[in-house]
Amino acid sequence: MKKILHRLFITMSLLVMLSAEPALAHPHSFISMKTQIIAGQGQITALQMRWIMDEITSADLLYDAGEAKPDSPVWKRLAAEVMANVLTQHYFTEFWHNGEKVKFAARPSAYSLSREGHQAVLEFTLPLARPQPLAGQRYLFSTFDPSYFVDMSYENDNEVLLPDELKGACKVAVKTPKPDAAVQAFALSLDKADAPPEEMALGKQFAQQVTLQCQ
Incomplete structure (x- = not known):
């Protein structure tokens, strides 16, 4: 019951999910993502992320927000709580260049939480610790929950x-992996009380990989 994502997403209503009827398999929560690549002067500087949570995951956040207006301190407090949890896992994101991890800044340059119908939306700008050159370079990045409790x-x-300004010189591609049958069967066998071995990096095996290739 003390899985990584239980702690990290406690403000995102996973407690509701833990008390609900058992699910059939991992994952138990879903986040749809959109990412805007931020660049300037021939360098990539940040990723602007938008995470749209499923309705069940959103339930507690929206309940706590009540009828608060978008600019209310209530939304700012909830956004700060969620963002603090995301930061403990380095934004759930890995960014690679030439086989080496690119570091992120310790804090997002901006973040907010909002409501879209019955769904909560977290938006934040994830700066790289140092801008990275684009011309002739290839970058890879992935965003995932290591335990695969949350599908991102x-x-x-x-x-x-x-x-x-980059559309003529750069291309992006999203690759969705196909884990082998044994890994898929293992993921399907897990219920809400189970956590995969940390060294297995189950979530990474299901993580989509984004390639940014520039001329």
């Missing part, structure tokens, strides 16, 4: 956006 995914390539 893009619907298609169009959910990763390039700024207009």
Whole structure:
């Protein structure tokens, strides 16, 4: 019951899910993502992320927000709580260049939480610790929950956006992995009380990989 994502997403209503009827398999929560690549002067500087939570995951947050207006301190407090939890896992994101991890800034440059119908939406700008050159370079990044308790995914390539100035020189592609049958069967066997071995990195095996390739 003390899985990683229970702690990290406690403000995102996973307690409701833990008390609900047992689910059939991992994952138990879903986040649809959109990412805007931020660049300037020939360098990538940040990723602007938008996470849309499923209705069950959103329930507690929206209940706590009540009828508060978008600019209310209530939304700012909830956003700070959620963002603090995301930060403990380095934004749930890995960013790679030439086989080495690119570091992120310790804090987002901006973040907010809002409501869209029955869903909560977290938006934040994730700066790289240092801007990275784009010309002739290839970058890879993935966003995932290591335990695979939460499925974090893009619907298609169009959910990763390039700024207009890069569209002629860079391309993005989203690759969805196909874990082997044994890994899929293991994931299906887990219920809410189970956590996969940490060293297995189950979530990473299901994580989509975004490639940014520039001329």
